[in-house]
Amino acid sequence: MALQGTCREINDIAIIDFSGKITLGEGSSTLRRTIKELIDKGHRKIVLNLYDVDYIDSSGIGELVSGYTTVRNASGELKLLHLTKRVHDLLQITRLFTVFDVQSDEDTALRSFR
Amino acid sequence: MAAKTQRIEITLETLLESVDLAEVIVMRIAEAAGFSEEDIHKMGMAVREGVINAYNYGNQQIRDKKIFMTVELEPDKMIVRVLDQGKGFELTEVPDPLAEENLLRTSGRGLFLMRAFMDEFNVHTAPGGGAELVMVKKLPEPVSGNGS
Numbered sequence: 447m448a449l450q451g452t453c454r455e456i457n458d459i460a461i462i463d464f465s466g467k468i469t470l471g472e473g474s475s476t477l478r479r480t481i482k483e484l485i486d487k488g489h490r491k492i493v494l495n496l497y498d499v500d501y502i503d504s505s506g507i508g509e510l511v512s513g514y515t516t517v518r519n520a521s522g523e524l525k526l527l528h529l530t531k532r533v534h535d536l537l538q539i540t541r542l543f544t545v546f547d548v549q550s551d552e553d554t555a556l557r558s559f560r
Numbered sequence: 561m562a563a564k565t566q567r568i569e570i571t572l573e574t575l576l577e578s579v580d581l582a583e584v585i586v587m588r589i590a591e592a593a594g595f596s597e598e599d600i601h602k603m604g605m606a607v608r609e610g611v612i613n614a615y616n617y618g619n620q621q622i623r624d625k626k627i628f629m630t631v632e633l634e635p636d637k638m639i640v641r642v643l644d645q646g647k648g649f650e651l652t653e654v655p656d657p658l659a660e661e662n663l664l665r666t667s668g669r670g671l672f673l674m675r676a677f678m679d680e681f682n683v684h685t686a687p688g689g690g691a692e693l694v695m696v697k698k699l700p701e702p703v704s705g706n707g708s
Contacts, residue, residue, distance in 0.1 A: 503605065503608055503673075504612065511666050532601075540672070540673075542663065545663055
């Protein structure tokens with residue numbers, strides 16, 4: 447299934463609930479476009495809820511990294527929420543688990559913003 | 561009579577759609593061969609990364625070029641080869657994506673993932689040019705039914 451995301455806001459935090467695959471092509475493009483739109487709208491606290499994303503390839507990982515850098519360069523914070531086991535394992539073996547702020551609980555994620 | 565190797569040769573177009581197609585083909589063959597669900601997933605991902613590499617880096621997304629995939633099924637393992645029509649490359653030339661200075665790079669993890677997901681992985685430069693990625697997954701040894 448192509449990546450789809452729906453945005454909800456809690457206070458000044460944008461939470462994007464994603465479902466589908468983050469892979470080369472449409473999925474990666476959707477992720478890139480979503481983060482860019484959020485930044486353009488002024489959002490600086492962003493949570494990517496990946497509860498329903500069970501598949502990501504190297505392009506998708508690259509796009510997550512790009513999103514992290516984009517948000518950071520805009521003086522914002524990006525957090526990942528509810529990683530599935532496969533995505534979790536991929537971020538582990540690529541050492542990106544040490545880069546991203548990964549949360550397993552939404553309330554905790556929301557409270558963790560500076 | 562010794563078991564024979566089954567061989568399937570597929571020519572893919574240099575199109576984004578070929579990435580999904582190659583993945584599905586290999587996963588179906590792996591399933592038929594008796595690999596576990598987890599191994600099927602890993603093989604699919606590895607082949608996906610291999611064809612992405614051929615599409616993006618080998619063939620530079622040039623539509624006229626082809627990607628040649630071969631699947632060989634031996635009694636104890638499956639070998640997948642992905643050959644592009646590019647210039648070839650050496651694995652030693654590829655930056656380590658796990659190095660601290662490379663962690664925030666947005667590309668360069670495909671080869672690493674292939675190596676991580678398969679039991680054996682290597683890259684050759686084909687005689688006619690082009691990079692050939694060779695990846696091997698071993699079938700688990702059958703468990704003996706004799707208890708003692």
